[in-house]
Ligand SMILES: Cc1cc2nc3c(=O)[nH]c(=O)nc-3n(C[C@H](O)[C@H](O)[C@H](O)COP(=O)(O)OP(=O)(O)OC[C@H]3O[C@@H](n4cnc5c(N)ncnc54)[C@H](O)[C@@H]3O)c2cc1C
Ligand code: SF4
Ligand code: SF4
């Protein structure tokens with residue numbers, strides 16, 4: 001008998017659970033590029049980003065989630081970056097943003 | 112010789128007295144506790160230079176001792192006008208002008224019950240941390256070393272729920288300073304600062320903030336903790352929104368530090384009523400003018416210096432001391 005679709009489902013909790021997230025990767029990323037921790041969340045990178053203006057891609061948000069141990073989808077998101085480097089020209093904290101994109105892609109290919 | 116009474120022997124009172132004495136006035140400092148120094152006596156090291164607070168208080172105390180300023184300890188002022196200061200025991204001191212340097216009151220963290228101060232173990236205030244640093248021993252209730260520490264900014268500031276709308280100005284800097292101190296003591300610990308806005312208003316402060324991030328790997332999360340709850344293993348679970356990702360966040364920690372605000376002195380309303388002075392909506396004393404007379408009150412012969420008019424850093428308070436001497440000289444001639 002075919003399963004009946006009752007129209008109900010269970011949502012995955014949206015909470016960032018620092019205790020249960022595996023912070024090893026994010027620690028590794030921050031150890032390789034401590035400057036990433038200097039981000040002040042200003043959003044200048046995202047504001048300038050062509051990819052971000054045409055798609056859902058938000059560089060600031062993706063790397064912030066990665067720092068909290070939320071890796072799922074980060075690699076695919078970072079693939080939307082065209083490495084044009086506009087964001088790097090703007091970042092007031094001098095973060096090598098393209099370097100961050102490359103580092104996250106290198107570290108989180110499996111997630 | 113004209114006689115000026117300085118109410119309060121904190122750093123504002125001491126610097127005001129020294130500057131007034133230099134200008135040739137006869138000066139009496141009236142302090143309600145048994146020693147000079149005010150709140151600074153409780154702080155360990157001062158931001159942003161990590162200078163021991165005793166370096167400031169001891170130097171000022173020595174200068175007072177050498178200056179010939181009269182100091183009255185254990186003497187609480189209960190009311191005053193420009194010509195008299197009345198002490199708790201009824202004694203009246205005659206004078207020609209008064210400088211009010213009675214400082215601020217610390218916010219009582221127990222009022223924010225949702226954070227569990229005084230209810231759960233290992234919830235501390237920034238004031239407790241300074242005391243522990245002074246004793247040379249920062250530890251958990253069970254004597255252990257914390258592995259994860261959270262600081263919460265704006266406790267008792269910028270919060271209508273506790274009738275404190277103003278920003279206390281120094282607590283962000285104190286929070287970053289103490290986060291660094293915790294990392295120095297416990298390098299293996301993870302430190303998280305939960306902030307609403309980071310306000311680094313002075314020289315060297317932003318640089319210290321950046322160092323906290325880059326050198327000490329302190330995590331800054333923008334979001335106000337909504338509550339703390341004890342976990343079954345005696346830790347604390349915190350809930351907040353990570354507003355920069357738009358997601359709720361939970362985390363358990365060994366130690367929660369509440370960065371308590373500076374609120375207006377409890378005596379301000381009473382003094383204002385008796386002496387015809389104005390309080391700002393925040394409860395701090397309102398100077399006659401924000402720009403050109405910011406150490407004068409609206410009443411001739413009554414002046415202000417230090418944190419009695421607003422949350423201020425040590426440097427700003429000391430500048431007030433010098434400025435008030437100039438203003439009093441203008442008034443008494
Ligand atoms: C947790 C914390 C940490 C801080 N750390 C720093 C720092 O690192 N660097 C920095 O620049 N600033 C710091 N500050 C700010 C600093 O504490 C204040 O700028 C300073 O204490 C204000 O000095 P004051 O003399 O105006 O007031 P207070 O220090 O409050 O002194 C007031 C004095 O007046 C006396 N008094 C009050 N009422 C009466 C009365 N009726 N009769 C007689 N005497 C009276 C009191 O007993 C007291 O001695 C910090 C503040 C807090 C809350
Ligand atoms: S380098 Fe990538 S993230 Fe930065 S602006 Fe260009 S496309 Fe956007
Ligand atoms: S521009 Fe730099 S500081 Fe601003 S959000 Fe982007 S990475 Fe962070």
Ligand code: SF4
Nearest residue numbers: 265268279280282283
């Ligand atoms: S200085 Fe910072 S912690 Fe203190 S009240 Fe202002 S914003 Fe909040």
